[in-house]
Amino acid sequence: MQNLYWKWQFKSAPYWFIAPFVICFIIFVFLPFSYSVYLSFTEWHGQETKTFVGLANYATLLKSGDFWQSIVNSVLIFVLYVPIMLALALIFAACLSTTWMKWTGFFRTVFFIPNITSVVAISFVFLLIFNADQGILNQILMSLGLFDEPIRFLETPWWARVSVAILVIFRWTGYNMILLLGGIQSISKSLYEAAKVDGANGIQSFWHITLPLMRRLLAFCTILSTLGTFSLFTEPFILTGGGPNMATTTPVVLIYNESFKNLNMGYASTISIFFFILMMILSLVQLRLFREHD
Amino acid sequence: MRIQTRALSIVMLVVFLGIAAVFLFPFAWMISSSFKEKSEIFANPPIWIPAKLHFENFTQLFTEKNFGRVILNSLFTAITGTIGGLFFCSMAGFAFAKYNFRGKGLLFGLVLASLMIPMESSLVPLFVIYRDLGMIDQLWGVILPRLTSAFGIFYMRQYCMTIENELLEASRIDGCSEARIYFRIVAPILIPAFASLGIIFFVEEWNNFLWPTIILRSQENLTLAVAIRALQSGVRTPYNLIMSGSVISVVPMLLAIFIFQKQIIAGLTEGTLKG
Missing domain, CATH: 1.20.5 (Single alpha-helices involved in coiled-coils or other helix-helix interfaces)
Incomplete structure (x- = not known):
């Protein structure tokens, strides 16, 4: 027993x-x-009985273009921030892993801080900074003589996207830097020493040793950023509420607005399904890359 | 050559100090603005140190907006969410790492599936389920969906793989039940992993916004992030109060990271690279 x-x-x-x-x-x-x-197959506004409408929501989604607009917005924001963010992260990581750089611990911490502090708090500070008429950024730009008129950061579609992109760069450069630092530190020192013997300077060895060896890790960071951009919510939600003219409406902002503002629960579910399919494809790519990386 | 390196070192130090200043600028502006009168926030030219330090921006939050309670709510969700998450993820991770059992592949497939079905794609049905179960405006409702995470299970599984099988076998021969093995043998070994993953969970929960803002309603149940956002109201938004609320949510984190910078960065690096 x-x-x-x-x-x-x-x-x-x-x-x-x-x-x-x-x-x-x-x-x-x-x-x-x-x-x-x-x-996703019903029309429902949260209270009354659900009406089965078949594929009507799917037809609306394909016709209305809201969802496509949100995808396009994400792609545009992605294009605006990812190259800059990854370039900065790589430069920071490369410099902070050299022997001659001082205070590396301090810099690492400073660049990483925006990533672990409250998104809501940081988004509100940027809301103040980006304010068109009285924001400090416009005051600085104009006192430097770079612009004669204040930039309508959060009120014109392109500048709103740029603003979101700046906020994302601010929040995520440090995170990517930490990922890349891990990669750089795993590169064998003897490679750099051999290059030095051959007369390569710091920039040459960065270009010919560090960069090629980091390609896969950079691809991994890019995929993570893709997933992150499509599910971006708090930053545009607080800065612009998804506007102006839907310019910063990402898929998640769209889902939120449709379900909890417009109370189109059925239609919002249809958008969610499309969002899910998109994320699934991207996660599969990520898993594949990661398995090879392992 | 040596002088060159030295010069380069100084030049780069100056350049990086400049970049660091840019990264710290928003925090400085946040702290400065939190002591201002509302009109001073948008003054031209900008004011860094207000004529009078308005400490009432902070006291007002506690007296009028119940921030004492709000801070406790944030601590409660972050701490219980973290402990619960660590407990459940480590158990599952341990099982996946150290046992062979029927259905293991299928169950691991579920973990992968939960990685691929983001919470954002089921906001509506989750909200409806919560409403029908009466869980709207409950702090528990914020914590529950975060108790298990695919990332946490992967992380713990990876860490458990390093535990030696002989150790587990020896304890079994000594008469340890499996539950006892988890609590007495495995959990102590996992302490460093608990620390790293715990930091990640705590930070995520402390800053969590989307789900809490959907289900939390009454002022005494809000968490910090939601309470700050709740201060926003059209044209008359008290931005000075929003800034002092932000300082309350950000400054403890800043102090913690500067005091424990080595441990936190190491933990997060390890965490993100492993997971």
Whole structure:
């Protein structure tokens, strides 16, 4: 009897250990997701009985262009910030891993701070900084004589996207720098020494040793940024509310507005399904890259 | 050559100090603005040190906006969410790393699936489920969906792989049950992993905004991020109060990172690279 219990507790242990995850998965992932699929075929505003409308929401989505607009916005914001952010992160990481750089710990911390401090708080500071008529950024730019008129940062579509991009660069450069630092530190020192013997200077060895070896890690960072850009929410939500003229409406902002502002729960679910498919494809790419990276 | 390196070192130090100043600028502006009168925030030319330090920007938050309670709410969700998350993720990670059992592949597939189904794609149904279960405006509702994360399970699984099988076998021969093995053998080994992952979970939960802003309603149940945003109201938004609220949410984090910078950065680096 004792033996039987012993065997049972050994055999069943892994299931008990995983049970909390499975329960959470069912309640917070599987059920909501299935329900989302169902809702995407209905017209529903949150209170009344749901009307089954078949593929009508899907037709609306393809016709209205809101969703495509949100994808295009994300892509534009992505193009505005990713090259700058990754270039900065790589330069910071390369400089902070040299022997001659001083205070590396301090700089690492400073660049990383924006990533762990509250997005809401930081977005509000930038809201003040970007203010067109009285914001400090316009005051600085104009007193330097760079512009004669204040830039309408949050009120014109392109500048609003640039503003969101600046905020994202501010928040995520340090994070990518830390990822890249890990990569740079794993490059063998002997490679650099050999290059030095051959007469290469610092910039040449960065170009010919560091950069090629970091290609995969940079690709990984890019994929992470892609996922991040499509699910961007708090930054545009606070800076612009998704405007002006939907210019900074990302898919998640669109889902939020449709479901909790316009109360189009059915239609919002349809958008969610498209968003899910997009994210799934990107995560598959990420997993693939990561497995090879491992 | 040596003089050259030295000169380069100084030039780069100056350049980086300049960049660091740019990165710290928004925080400086936040702290400065939190002591201003509302009109001083948008003064031209900009005012860095206000004529009078308006400490009432802070006291007002506590007396009128219940921020004492709000801070406690944030601490409560961040701490319980972190502890619960560490507990559940480490158990699952341990099981995936050290046991062979029927359905392991399928269950691990679920972990991957949860990685691929972002919460943002089921906001509506989650909200409806919460409403029907009466969990709207409950702090528990903020914590529950974050108790298990695919990232946390991956991370813990990776860490558990380094535990030696002989150690577990020896404890079994000594008569340890599997639960005892987890609590007495595995958990102590995982302490460094708990620390690194714990920092990540705590920071995420402290700054969490989207889901809390959807379900939290009454002032006494808000978390910091939601309470700051709740101060915003059309043209009459008290930006000085928003800034003092932001200082309250950001400054403890800043102090912590400067005091524990080595541990935090190491933990986060390890965490992000492993996961």
